[in-house]
Amino acid sequence: MLKKDNKFELTTTIGRLKDITVDQLKCYEAIYIGDPFCELGRDNLLEDGSSLKKAIKAIKSFGKKVYLNTYVDPRPAMFDSVKHSVETALEFGADAIGVSNLGVLRMVSKSFPKAGIHLSNYVRLFNLRSAIFVSQFNVKRIVPYPELSLSEIDRIKANTSIPMELPVHGKIPLGHTELCILMPEQTKTKKKGCVALCYKGYMLRSGGSAMKAAGRVAFSHKDICMLNYLGMLLNKGYRHFRIESIFESGSYRRQIGEIYRQHIEFLLKNNDKFLRINPEGICNGFYFEKPGMEYV
Amino acid sequence: MIKLLSPAGCEEAVYAAFENGADAVYVAPVEWSRRIAAFGLDDEGMRRCIEYAKAYNKELRVPLNAYLQEEDIDFLLGKIENYVKWGVTGIIAADLGLMREIHRLFPQAKLYASAACGVSNVEKALFFKDMGVCEVVAPYSLTPEEMAIIRKEADIGVEAFIHGHLDFNQCGYCWMSTYFQRKVFEEAKERKYIIGSVNRGGGCYRICRAQWKLVNNKGKTINEDYLKDGKTFYFYYGLDLLGRYVQAGITSLKIMGRSYNVEMVRRITKLYRSLLNRALADPVGFKPEEAEVKEANALESMRFCLWQTKCQELIGKTSLKNRINHA
Numbered sequence: 169m170l171k172k173d174n175k176f177e178l179t180t181t182i183g184r185l186k187d188i189t190v191d192q193l194k195c196y197e198a199i200y201i202g203d204p205f206c207e208l209g210r211d212n213l214l215e216d217g218s219s220l221k222k223a224i225k226a227i228k229s230f231g232k233k234v235y236l237n238t239y240v241d242p243r244p245a246m247f248d249s250v251k252h253s254v255e256t257a258l259e260f261g262a263d264a265i266g267v268s269n270l271g272v273l274r275m276v277s278k279s280f281p282k283a284g285i286h287l288s289n290y291v292r293l294f295n296l297r298s299a300i301f302v303s304q305f306n307v308k309r310i311v312p313y314p315e316l317s318l319s320e321i322d323r324i325k326a327n328t329s330i331p332m333e334l335p336v337h338g339k340i341p342l343g344h345t346e347l348c349i350l351m352p353e354q355t356k357t358k359k360k361g362c363v364a365l366c367y368k369g370y371m372l373r374s375g376g377s378a379m380k381a382a383g384r385v386a387f388s389h390k391d392i393c394m395l396n397y398l399g400m401l402l403n404k405g406y407r408h409f410r411i412e413s414i415f416e417s418g419s420y421r422r423q424i425g426e427i428y429r430q431h432i433e434f435l436l437k438n439n440d441k442f443l444r445i446n447p448e449g450i451c452n453g454f455y456f457e458k459p460g461m462e463y464v
Numbered sequence: 465m466i467k468l469l470s471p472a473g474c475e476e477a478v479y480a481a482f483e484n485g486a487d488a489v490y491v492a493p494v495e496w497s498r499r500i501a502a503f504g505l506d507d508e509g510m511r512r513c514i515e516y517a518k519a520y521n522k523e524l525r526v527p528l529n530a531y532l533q534e535e536d537i538d539f540l541l542g543k544i545e546n547y548v549k550w551g552v553t554g555i556i557a558a559d560l561g562l563m564r565e566i567h568r569l570f571p572q573a574k575l576y577a578s579a580a581c582g583v584s585n586v587e588k589a590l591f592f593k594d595m596g597v598c599e600v601v602a603p604y605s606l607t608p609e610e611m612a613i614i615r616k617e618a619d620i621g622v623e624a625f626i627h628g629h630l631d632f633n634q635c636g637y638c639w640m641s642t643y644f645q646r647k648v649f650e651e652a653k654e655r656k657y658i659i660g661s662v663n664r665g666g667g668c669y670r671i672c673r674a675q676w677k678l679v680n681n682k683g684k685t686i687n688e689d690y691l692k693d694g695k696t697f698y699f700y701y702g703l704d705l706l707g708r709y710v711q712a713g714i715t716s717l718k719i720m721g722r723s724y725n726v727e728m729v730r731r732i733t734k735l736y737r738s739l740l741n742r743a744l745a746d747p748v749g750f751k752p753e754e755a756e757v758k759e760a761n762a763l764e765s766m767r768f769c770l771w772q773t774k775c776q777e778l779i780g781k782t783s784l785k786n787r788i789n790h791a
């Protein structure tokens with residue numbers, strides 16, 4: 169049976185100031201800002217303090233929460249800039265810092281001890297002991313490592329007090345490269361600096377398989393889609409859901425957000441009805457190779 | 465003093481590496497590192513190698529650098545207890561839960577952060593130092609000067625690759641293979657062994673070595689073999705960098721290749737021993753000799769032939785049936 173907590177949070181990710189519009193973001197409670205993958209990316213909010221401030225102000229004016237992304241792999245020379253972004257974001261009211269690198273985790277927890285930290289899937293926590301270890305760093309949320317199964321995530325969730333944020337829709341990042349994948353194409357343009365090919369929908373194709381090429385990340389070609397499993401996730405007590413949309417269009421972000429919001433709200437609203445109609449609760453019978461009285 | 469760190473995938477390779485000048489050798493227990501199950505030692509083999517290293521005042525480091533399930537950690541701690549009892553120099557690890565337990569339970573063993581940890585800045589090195597780590601592996605793309613910053617500011621040992629290959633994704637930051645193919649290896653004795661997931665210790669299908677076309681948003685093919693032509697990955701050896709590594713204060717020079725055969729381990733170790741000795745004697749004026757470059761290239765060709773055959777075989781097991789040709 170669905171748990172009675174009806175509050176939930178739908179989040180998404182935006183890398184550039186120009187993608188921040190009320191229409192695109194109306195279905196979300198919170199927005200992660202900044203491209204965490206590439207410091208060379210054109211218009212990356214993490215590289216421009218002025219745009220970062222504007223972005224935070226704009227999102228706050230929509231009544232949304234703001235979480236600042238930080239880089240997956242900052243080199244020694246980039247670290248002061250990372251620290252400066254965190255400082256600026258917190259000063260302008262960012263609600264938490266998204267952390268993908270253990271060095272950044274150490275820096276944020278030492279230099280900004282009051283800042284809430286959301287650990288990204290790039291921190292690669294595979295087990296409960298790792299999750300318990302990082303909980304000392306003011307970690308308020310964990311995005312699970314992409315290769316973990318739901319039962320493995322359940323186990324971490326059941327034994328820590330840190331909420332898990334589940335990516336429920338969008339491309340899956342499949343790693344992080346040493347160099348920009350699209351650099352050879354960019355070089356052909358003969359233009360100085362990044363020309364933001366990440367946003368142009370380039371694909372790598374091999375036979376019937378594909379990957380989406382974007383800077384220092386190859387994403388899955390298919391969107392992960394957990395729409396049909398939202399009831400199960402809600403039932404297990406998950407309340408933080410992410411739509412991965414950093415290199416997607418505004419239309420994608422808006423439409424997917426609408427679908428998920430409607431679906432989650434429907435499930436939570438009708439849960440109360442089920443409770444009234446079926447006071448003894450509900451079950452799945454024998455469909456899932458479990459005892460008939462259980463609800464998956 | 466820089467230590468030359470050689471790879472081994474079997475007992476004979478461990479002895480060959482030590483006999484040809486390695487200061488330290490890394491060899492994994494079968495089924496428990498970031499390689500397929502074929503490369504590694506059983507407990508008895510490991511005990512003999514540890515005792516051999518100890519007798520000759522050398523180092524034996526054991527990579528247990530997969531990311532682990534909760535119950536795997538308990539099982540491995542039992543293995544580590546034996547290794548420590550036999551006198552192992554240290555453990556190479558990546559999983560935070562395992563690292564914490566090793567430092568807590570076996571403080572006498574040295575703890576090394578695996579290449580999979582991707583330590584590319586001072587703060588990250590300090591994070592691992594706080595966990596009890598004595599040496600971290602620098603990613604390929606860091607310059608010797610960036611490594612020197614980490615070495616100095618974090619006051620921690622830094623290991624640099626001297627011979628290996630650069631992958632499409634950064635070491636430890638790749639789960640591309642399991643996206644396309646994933647299977648549980650039923651014959652594994654000690655663990656749930658997932659083939660396709662390097663991070664879980666099951667080797668990978670080398671998906672990135674297939675032929676990938678770059679296609680734009682209109683469906684037009686821009687390049688027929690983009691990853692190859694874009695030099696997204698390449699074979700790497702740091703012959704020219706050796707002098708700079710010495711000057712940067714690097715503590716270990718790592719040769720990649722636990723899947724190399726005994727003969728290759730012997731030749732590679734011998735070559736880099738000779739190079740390193742000269743670089744240590746004169747780091748500023750160091751330059752590899754023509755014969756040394758020739759030998760490095762010969763080894764690379766040998767390795768490439770083996771590697772290409774293996775890639776073809778692995779990719780053939782997936783749905784990506786294209787040719788590979790990255791010569």
